[in-house]
Amino acid sequence: MAKEIQPNRLIKESSPYLLQHAYNPVDWYPWGHEALQKARQEDKPIIVSIGYAACHWCHVMEHQSFENHKIAEVMNKHFVCIKVDREERPDVDAVYMDALQAMGLQGGWPLNVILTPEAKPFYGGTYFPPQQWVSLLANVAEAYEKNRKELDTSAEQFAQHLNRSELESYGLKPDELSLREEDFRLMFYNFSTRFDKQHGGLAPAPKFPMPTDWLFLLRYHHHTQDEQALEHLKRTLQEMAFGGLYDQVGGGFARYSVDAEWLVPHFEKMLYDNAQLITLYAEAYQATRETLYHDVVYETIGFVERELMSTEGSFYSSLDADSEGEEGRFYTFTKDELHEILGSEEPLFSKYYHATAAGNFEHGRNILHRRISDERFAKENELELDVLQDMVQTWKEQLMDVRAKRIRPGLDDKILTSWNALMLKALADAYYVFGNKHFVDLALQNAHFILDKLKKSDKLYHNYKKGHATIDGFLEDYALLIRAFLRLYEVTFDEQWLQEAKDLADYTLQNFFDKAEGMFFFTDKSAEKLIARKKEIFDNVIPSSNSVMATNLHYLGLYFDEARYTELSDSMLARMKELVIKEPTHLSNWACLFFLKLTPTAEVAIVGAKAPEMRAELSSFYLPNTLLTGSINEGSKVPLLQDRTSINKKTTVYVCYNKACQLPVHTAAEALEQLQGRQQPSKFPSL
Incomplete structure (x- = not known):
């Protein structure tokens, strides 16, 4: 009888990414006091491996290296191993991504960084193929034993870099705001x-x-x-x-x-x-x-x-x-699959979405995509626009029905x-x-x-x-x-x-x-x-x-x-x-x-029984430098609505800039005229 695989400490975590690694032979710890203390007590370097659940190359490295018992033995013998979900701990990710870039390396995930027991980084990278990974670990373990002083010096230098202010690094100094x-x-x-x-x-x-x-x-x-x-x-x-x-x-x-x-x-x-x-x-x-x-x-x-x-x-x-072990399988189709689903309409569908027998992706599969508007496609294919759009909607429903029966990507x-x-x-x-x-x-x-x-x-x-x-x-x-x-x-x-x-x-x-x-x-x-x-x-x-x-x-x-x-x-x-x-x-x-x-942000205050309807009228226009506030009843505690009342029992709009207000108005059209009058396009010539 095969021996039952025992989970590691990640089995107690809530992060799907960490749980994906819970049955690795690697003796993973989550980020925290227990792992850091163990590294200090045993004087071992730390591997911090950072990724997230939807990361394709994180899955590849897990399968190739972290599920490999021989590689896991090397990791467990010489290192304290920590897994981090970057989405749960963006603070940890930010520190060690900065460290990787300070090493002159391109950032990305999986992010694998090797630290001293004091959590100071001295080496790192992203995805490593299995042979390269295990070779790197052996070299680091040997260097940690024989050249500890040099590694500690390097780690201290990186730690000092990490503690340098981002603003200082780019020479960003206090200044008066000038708006030109x-x-x-x-x-x-x-x-x-x-x-x-x-x-x-x-x-x-x-x-x-x-x-x-x-x-x-x-x-x-x-x-x-x-x-x-x-x-x-x-x-x-x-x-x-x-x-x-x-x-x-x-x-x-x-x-x-x-x-x-x-x-x-x-x-x-x-x-x-x-x-x-x-x-x-x-x-x-x-x-x-x-x-x-x-x-x-x-x-x-x-x-x-x-x-x-x-x-x-x-x-x-x-x-x-990924699903079924392939990237994009859930979303892509072969030409034969499309013909089986759509029958006689498949040629027009394939023309619309550029599907071919050879495919435009792996394994002869097609990534559906468009190149031209529906109006142009309808004209070129002698179709009424509404007929084409009804067909497209039906095609989508048919393909969604097929996708519903497929193995879904992980959530x-x-x-x-x-x-x-x-x-x-x-x-x-x-x-x-x-x-x-x-x-x-x-x-x-x-x-x-x-x-x-x-x-x-x-x-x-x-x-x-x-x-x-x-x-x-x-x-x-x-x-x-x-x-x-x-x-x-x-x-x-x-x-x-x-x-x-x-x-x-x-x-x-x-x-x-x-x-x-x-x-x-x-x-x-x-x-x-x-x-x-x-x-x-x-x-x-x-x-x-x-x-x-x-x-x-x-x-x-x-x-x-x-x-x-x-x-x-x-x-x-x-x-x-x-x-x-x-x-x-x-x-x-x-x-x-x-x-x-x-330019001054427009402050628009709407007061009265139809304030929501007035807001809806105004918000149908593109006014990106406008702030809206409103109340059905008078007596709001919002400062912008103080002393704003509906006039003659009509919903009233106040348009103000820099604490100076236009005359109150009662229609969206009048308010819009005041807004557009102040937000006219600049006549400054293009560079």
Whole structure:
């Protein structure tokens, strides 16, 4: 009888990624005091292996190396081995990713770093093939025994580097905020040098969606009417939605495309990508009225609700890239499979979605994608547009029925506050633009879940699973939730959400803020002390927590008429401004904040029985530098609504800039005229 495999310590964890490694022969520990103490007591180096559940190459390395008993013997004999879910512990990941880059190596996951018993890094890398991995371990073990002093010296140097301030590293010093039109233009010019003018996005491949990049272009075009910005934005959004990056059958976006044409995705689907892309396409629809963007929003919300939503109203983290041992198998089809499903309509389907007998992916399979609009396809194939669109909808339903019978990609069912906040805001944004009550119902359900399960007293937790929240919140949790609550207030006028946002912001100022540098740390002052306490300033696929906080403070300063918020927001942007101008593609959310401050933000107060209806009328127009507040009843505690009353018992709108108000009006059209009169496109010439 075969000996039963005993699990390691990870069996007690809640993270799906850690649980995937619970039956490895490697003697894994989760990150924590027990593992670090063991390393010090036994004077052993530490392997920290960091990944996440939807990471394809993490699975490959696990199968090749961590399930290999001989390799596990080497790891267990010479090292203390720690597994980290980067999504649960972004603080640990940030420290050791920074260390890897300080070693001159390209970052990515799996991230494998070797530390001294004091948790100081001295070597690292990403994916290693099995022979290379075991050879590296043998060399490190020998060097640790024979050249310990040199390794300790190297580790100490890396530790000193990690403790150097991010702002100091880039020479970012305090400054007065100057807001010049030519600086805004220069941001766009520097951004545009990386445009892929053929396929959209930024060159070179691989290509990530990067939603805040395109939100910046939307705002830039609104301010300048520069057609180059709008053209590139529309090309990018269309190419992403037509490509294999987008699930043409079930909706939703994969994490990135490996090629320049957005054709071949890395098939994992992340909540944070899809949430932000809902926001992006909703806002782009508001600005352009492109039907494609409407469809993408509705289909992507449908995907998230169908496949990532819990019964409690929260949202799970991700879907794996792999199923049945193959990347993308769940989403792809052979030509024969398509013929069996669609019968006589298969040739037209294959023409529409570019499926071939040879396939465009592994094993003769096809990644479905489009190249042209429905209007053009219908014309070229002598079809009525509505007939084509009915056929496409039927095809999607037929393929979804087939996919429902396939083995599904793995689900990472942990719930993260920060990612749920992004989805909460996305739903509120979609409701703001489209007025679909179902969207705001989902948003409110999620908001109440977060308050009930992930907030205790005045603190947030980062994670939740099976009734338990175990990790203290990071700045990203607070920052993104504040932003979501501010948006939820704008679409409901329920002052609970505005007050929640203010309370959370005040908590961050007490517990995350570094007065010496005028920026926020990523971790709470009461959090576990790592070898470095980091600040997140660069925008990535998710905007940096400091740029989001600076934006939150901008809005809170207006809502509550508190100069301390506004002044801090200004000083944070002032410190970053020169770098934003030089590197806008890495700081696009900071560039969006620059837009908010370049001209005064419109403060719109709506008072009266029909305040929600008036808000709905105004929100159908693209007014990206506008803040909405409102109340059905008079006597609101919101400072922006103080002394605002409905006149002659009619719902009344007050449009104000810099504490100076226009004449009160009673129709959305009149308010819109006041808003557009102050937000006219700039006539400054293009660079």
